[in-house]
Structures are given as C-alpha cells and as structure tokens.
Amino acid sequence: MAMRQTPLTCSGHTRPVVDLAFSGITPYGYFLISACKDGKPMLRQGDTGDWIGTFLGHKGAVWGATLNKDATKAATAAADFTAKVWDAVSGDELMTLAHKHIVKTVDFTQDSNYLLTGGQDKLLRIYDLNKPEADPKEISGHTSGIKKALWCSEDKQILSADDKTVRLWDHATMTEVKSLNFNMSVSSMEYIPEGEILVITYGRSIAFHSAVSLDPIKSFEAPATINSASLHPEKEFLVAGGEDFKLYKYDYNSGEELESYKGHFGPIHCVRFSPDGELYASGSEDGTLRLWQTVVGKTYGLWKCVLPEEDSGDLAKPKISFPETAEEELEEIASENSDSIYSSTPEVKA
Amino acid sequence: MLAEKNCPAPRAGVMALTLVIRPAWICSLFLPITSLHPVNDLASSSFSFLFGKMGLVQGPFLQGADSRAAETGRASQEKGQSQSPLYARIMQTPLTTTVPVLRLPRGPDGLSRGFAPDGRRAPLKPVVPEIPESQESRESQEQRARATLRERYLRSLLAMVGRQVSFTLHEGVHVTAHFGATDLDVANFYVSQLQTPIGVQAEALLRCSDIVSYTFKP
Numbered sequence: 001m002a003m004r005q006t007p008l009t010c011s012g013h014t015r016p017v018v019d020l021a022f023s024g025i026t027p028y029g030y031f032l033i034s035a036c037k038d039g040k041p042m043l044r045q046g047d048t049g050d051w052i053g054t055f056l057g058h059k060g061a062v063w064g065a066t067l068n069k070d071a072t073k074a075a076t077a078a079a080d081f082t083a084k085v086w087d088a089v090s091g092d093e094l095m096t097l098a099h100k101h102i103v104k105t106v107d108f109t110q111d112s113n114y115l116l117t118g119g120q121d122k123l124l125r126i127y128d129l130n131k132p133e134a135d136p137k138e139i140s141g142h143t144s145g146i147k148k149a150l151w152c153s154e155d156k157q158i159l160s161a162d163d164k165t166v167r168l169w170d171h172a173t174m175t176e177v178k179s180l181n182f183n184m185s186v187s188s189m190e191y192i193p194e195g196e197i198l199v200i201t202y203g204r205s206i207a208f209h210s211a212v213s214l215d216p217i218k219s220f221e222a223p224a225t226i227n228s229a230s231l232h233p234e235k236e237f238l239v240a241g242g243e244d245f246k247l248y249k250y251d252y253n254s255g256e257e258l259e260s261y262k263g264h265f266g267p268i269h270c271v272r273f274s275p276d277g278e279l280y281a282s283g284s285e286d287g288t289l290r291l292w293q294t295v296v297g298k299t300y301g302l303w304k305c306v307l308p309e310e311d312s313g314d315l316a317k318p319k320i321s322f323p324e325t326a327e328e329e330l331e332e333i334a335s336e337n338s339d340s341i342y343s344s345t346p347e348v349k350a
Numbered sequence: 351m352l353a354e355k356n357c358p359a360p361r362a363g364v365m366a367l368t369l370v371i372r373p374a375w376i377c378s379l380f381l382p383i384t385s386l387h388p389v390n391d392l393a394s395s396s397f398s399f400l401f402g403k404m405g406l407v408q409g410p411f412l413q414g415a416d417s418r419a420a421e422t423g424r425a426s427q428e429k430g431q432s433q434s435p436l437y438a439r440i441m442q443t444p445l446t447t448t449v450p451v452l453r454l455p456r457g458p459d460g461l462s463r464g465f466a467p468d469g470r471r472a473p474l475k476p477v478v479p480e481i482p483e484s485q486e487s488r489e490s491q492e493q494r495a496r497a498t499l500r501e502r503y504l505r506s507l508l509a510m511v512g513r514q515v516s517f518t519l520h521e522g523v524h525v526t527a528h529f530g531a532t533d534l535d536v537a538n539f540y541v542s543q544l545q546t547p548i549g550v551q552a553e554a555l556l557r558c559s560d561i562v563s564y565t566f567k568p
Contacts, residue, residue, distance in 0.1 A: 004448045008455050053466075091464060
C-alpha cells in the first residue's frame with residue numbers, strides 16, 4: 001500500500017531560510033544548521049529536526065552556514081560584513097572575521113583547521129583557525145560576487161561560483177586551474193566527495209560535473225527554475241527545489257522524475273540530503289525547514305511505520321502499534337499528525 | 351465522524367464548503383482522513399496563517415496540505431485521468447495513508463538560546479581522573495579519614511558558639527556555661543556565665559585537660 005509523504009516542519013525562523021548544511025555523522029548523531037535572513041542561525045538535531053540552540057550575535061541576515069565534520073564548530077556568513085565561527089556544543093561565539101562586504105559562503109576543511117569564505121567583495125579568503133589574528137590568504141579573480149565556495153579534492157582545491165562562472169583553484173598555488181561559464185545565473189553548488197561530483201543548478205537545469213576536471217557528466221531539466229539540488233550519498237536519487245514551491249525527486253541514473261511534493265508556501269532556497277541519505281531537508285522563503293523521507297513509510301527519526309490491516313507482503317517492518325480497527329488506526333494517524341496535546345486515545349477524540 | 355469518511359462523492363462538495371467555516375481543529379482531523387480540502391488556495395494559506403498566529407502546531411494543517419498537494423502531484427502524474435480532479439482524489443483516498451509521526455520536531459523555547467548543558471551533548475570538559483581505591487595506600491586513606499574527622503570537629507565547635515554547654519569535669523563535677531571560643535590547640539575553652547557549685551563566673555577559661563566530656567543542643 002503506497003504511503004503519502006509526511007514532511008516534518010521545523011519552525012522557529014521568522015524570515016526566509018536561505019542556506020542549510022548537515023554535519024557528518026558523529027557519535028551523537030548528525031546535526032543541521034540553518035541560515036536565515038533574521039540573523040539567527042539555528043542548530044538542530046539532524047534526524048528529528050529538534051531545535052538545539054540558536055547562535056546569537058550577527059547583526060544582519062545570515063546568508064551561509066556550515067558545520068564541521070564532527071559538529072563541534074559552526075561557521076556563518078552574514079550581511080553585517082562578518083563571518084563568525086561558533087562552538088557548536090555550547091553556542092558561544094569563538095571568533096569574528098571581518099570582511100569588506102557581505103559574506104555569502106563559508107566552508108570548513110576536513111580537519112577544521114581552515115575556513116574558506118567568499119562574498120560580495122569578490123575575494124576568496126582562507127583563514128587559519130588556529131591563528132585567528134593572522135591575515136587570511138586571499139584569492140582574487142572573480143568578476144562578480146561569490147555565491148558559494150567549497151573545498152574539494154581533500155582540501156587541495158577550491159571550487160567557487162559567482163553569478164555566471166564556476167572556477168576551480170589550486171589551494172597550494174592559489175591560482176585558477178579551470179573555469180566554467182554559464183549563460184544563466186548559477187543558483188547553487190554542491191560537492192560530493194565520494195566520486196568527486198559537483199552538482200550545479202542554473203535556470204531550470206541541474207547539471208553534474210566532475211569536481212576534478214569540471215567536465216560535464218549529465219544534466220536534467222526541471223519544470224521550473226531550480227534554486228538548489230542535492231545528490232543522494234549513494235547516488236541513486238537527487239532532489240531539487242525552486243521557484244514553484246515544489247520539491248522534485250529524480251532518479252539519478254535515468255533522469256526520470258519520480259515524485260514531486262508540494263508543501264512549502266514559498267520558493268525553496270536550499271535542499272540537502274542528510275549524510276546517511278535517509279532524509280533530506282529543504283529551506284524556504286516561508287521561513288520553515290522541512291524534513292522529507294527518502295524512503296516514504298520507513299521508520300526513522302520521528303516517522304513511525306504502521307502496517308495496514310491487510311499485509312501487502314512487501315512491508316517487512318515490525319508493527320509498532322496495534323489499533324483495533326482500520327478506522328481507529330486512521331484516527332490515530334490523524335491524531336499523531338496533530339499536536340500531542342490533542343491526542344491521547346482515539347476514544348477521546350471521537 | 352467515522353461515518354462521514356465513507357460518504358459518497360456527491361456530498362463531498364458540501365463537505366468541502368463546510369470545512370471552511372468549521373473550527374480549525376476539526377479541519378485538521380478531516381483533512382488527512384478525507385483528503386477534501388478548502389476550496390481554493392487562498393483559503394488554505396489563510397488557514398495556515400491562522401494556525402501560526404494561534405500558536406497551534408503547524409503540523410496538522412500543513413500535512414493536510416501536503417497530502418492534498420502530493421495527491422495533486424500524483425493525479426497530475428497519472429496518465430489518462432480524464433475525470434474531474436476531485437473525483438480522482440476521492441478515488442485515491444482509500445489506497446493511500448499518510449506516514450504517521452511520533453511527534454513534531456521541537457521548536458525553540460523562546461526563552462533561551464538553547465544548547466542545554468544537560469542536552470544530548472554536554473560540553474566535553476576533561477574529567478579529573480579519580481584514583482581507584484586499590485592504588486591508594488593505606489596511609490593516604492587514613493590521612494583522608496583524619497582530615498574529614500577534624501573538619502567535622504571544627505565545624506562542631508563553630509556550631510557551639512554562643513550556646514549553653516554543660517561540661518562534665520573530673521570527680522563528677524558538672525558545670526554549665528555559654529561557650530565563647532577555643533584556642534588554636536583546643537587546650538582551653540573560653541566561656542562566659544559559668545555556673546559553678548560556688549557561684550556564677552562572668553568570664554572563665556576552662557582547661558580542656560580538666561574536661562571529661564561536654565554536651566550541647568544546637
């Protein structure tokens with residue numbers, strides 16, 4: 001029996017959510033940070049969406065946010081011309097890195113020793129986090145504001161995207177290795193280390209390139225302008241969201257559109273798969289984050305699988321709750337979807 | 351309420367209209383079950399706005415919207431659906447249910463910035479290692495016991511200050527007095543209003559070597 005996707009809505013932000021990032025998998029699970037135009041990035045538990053804390057300190061809209069691999073540090077890029085590094089366990093601000101213009105993107109290296117920043121001043125900066133007072137190394141060359149900058153190839157190279165180009169730089173020599181030109185504005189970029197794949201979205205296209213050579217691998221067209229796309233860690237699916245408020249799920253190998261989900265009340269600005277691939281998160285202009293299951297109906301996080309009365313045979317999950325009748329089961333599902341203060345037992349509701 | 355789930359199609363239109371004016375929480379129950387929704391998009395977005403303002407969880411309505419939306423997506427994906435969309439949605443209702451959730455994600459508490467110290471990740475402070483019992487020598491164990499006992503005794507002296515204390519001296523002599531202080535070696539007790547068999551002494555010094563025991567009530 002097919003099940004309908006129940007997205008989990010994470011509330012708390014009051015303005016559009018423009019960026020989100022997952023950490024790696026840590027002994028405590030994995031975490032999610034969201035950047036919002038209200039200037040208050042939030043840290044959440046990755047598998048449930050539970051709010052953990054808010055990083056307070058920025059004086060302008062936060063355009064970019066990232067976590068390091070073990071989720072002990074967070075970095076944010078804001079319109080107040082600073083990038084900040086935070087302790088993700090206590091929420092304290094560790095350092096403020098002043099820039100000359102709006103900062104749009106931040107990225108940690110794998111060992112969390114260096115931070116890459118980029119913004120409207122068209123410069124890439126590399127900060128040594130062990131020596132915060134030292135001046136950063138600067139890479140110039142972009143001719144328009146940098147939207148996204150990422151470490152790649154085990155931090156030996158840097159990928160950066162501005163309005164119409166994507167450039168590959170060598171970290172050691174600080175020089176440009178290769179660049180790609182687009183005739184439409186690049187909206188987002190994602191780097192998949194396993195397989196060295198780069199996901200670039202521009203216009204209605206979702207393009208996949210090799211992160212090493214920037215050679216194109218494949219590309220898909222979506223029905224509407226796409227703002228962000230993410231590839232599943234096992235490279236089976238990709239999800240994309242954009243201006244039509246819908247989230248699209250494609251099969252990566254065939255390019256076939258598998259699903260589309262409506263639910264957001266505004267354009268989707270960012271979409272990311274979790275590090276284990278079990279869910280993906282989307283951030284939207286409506287100020288919410290939503291968590292969506294990759295495999296709909298699977299028990300994971302807050303989603304709970306309940307077998308229907310007639311066993312279809314292919315659902316091999318153990319039954320967790322035992323409602324007496326089908327009607328009561330549906331009532332319980334309805335009450336499960338509402339606030340816990342409403343639901344106690346089905347009888348009370350009727 | 352249970353019976354209405356099985357209502358035939360023609361009544362669906364009436365139900366859809368009445369949903370608009372019913373209280374919001376009843377709508378939240380109907381929406382996932384019947385998959386019939388307010389008539390137009392404006393109503394649905396105003397409902398979600400209302401939920402947000404009322405501080406109710408956004409989940410029920412928005413998930414209802416998703417189910418409507420997901421079904422619309424499915425309906426649009428299906429080829430050869432020439433019937434009305436409403437009919438198509440009703441026909442799909444018995445076949446799909448929404449994935450149940452345990453609860454909704456917790457949001458900010460509105461009071462603090464979070465990062466609870468007793469949360470899932472307490473700050474990783476270096477723990478002072480406790481010396482295991484077996485490694486400690488008997489001498490240091492004895493030393494610690496002595497230190498603890500002395501501390502307790504000194505605290506008892508502090509508690510005694512200003513109180514009525516009755517002393518038992520040698521040869522069965524009992525005296526009472528207000529305790530004042532003791533000297534550094536606890537060799538003498540400074541007392542006042544000492545009541546002796548031959549009178550009351552305003553101030554006196556009692557030699558501790560003369561005292562067999564003393565008692566007081568705190």
